[in-house]
Amino acid sequence: MPTMKKSEFYQVINKIAKPRLMELGFYEVSLKDCMHPEVLFRRGELWFGASWDWRDRILDVSLGELRWFKDVMPRVIVLGNYSSYSQRINNVQPDAPSYLEDVASVIAETLADAVDNYNGRHKEVVDTFLEKKSKYHRVFIEHLRGKVTDDELLAYKA
Numbered sequence: 001m002p003t004m005k006k007s008e009f010y011q012v013i014n015k016i017a018k019p020r021l022m023e024l025g026f027y028e029v030s031l032k033d034c035m036h037p038e039v040l041f042r043r044g045e046l047w048f049g050a051s052w053d054w055r056d057r058i059l060d061v062s063l064g065e066l067r068w069f070k071d072v073m074p075r076v077i078v079l080g081n082y083s084s085y086s087q088r089i090n091n092v093q094p095d096a097p098s099y100l101e102d103v104a105s106v107i108a109e110t111l112a113d114a115v116d117n118y119n120g121r122h123k124e125v126v127d128t129f130l131e132k133k134s135k136y137h138r139v140f141i142e143h144l145r146g147k148v149t150d151d152e153l154l155a156y157k158a
Helices: 008-016 018-023 087-091 099-131 135-143 150-154
Strands: 039-043 046-053 058-069 076-081 144-147
Touching (some): 008 018, 008 039, 008 046, 008 099, 018 099, 046 076, 058 099, 076 099, 087 099, 099 135
Antiparallel strands (some): 039 046, 046 058, 058 144
């Protein structure tokens, strides 16, 4: 069976950030039959996810717990914006010709500190996020479901 070609973003993350993720004890997780971040790594209960929408130029980099999210089909998200744990990701210039490489480099350079910050601040960050009152946040929270268990994940392992 032919495999899908991996995106440029996936390849860049794989080349630049994956070695650091592996060094810190993360391993890559491949899922099927559900929507999920394009890049997904796990270390115990801590998840790293990243996606890049090249059409709309929207970057999503997350560090946190894996949660179910109500959608048209089964969907998992990593709950926790990476920038809450390392703000350097916000300094990457989206118009730079090397944007994806720059993002991957910042992830590789900041991941250890981001994990340390996560361990110390995760509850505070999530509580603050869940308390926001904007319409977007209310709708997001209405669709947010519980943590994904290992038993539930088995049905979606690629």
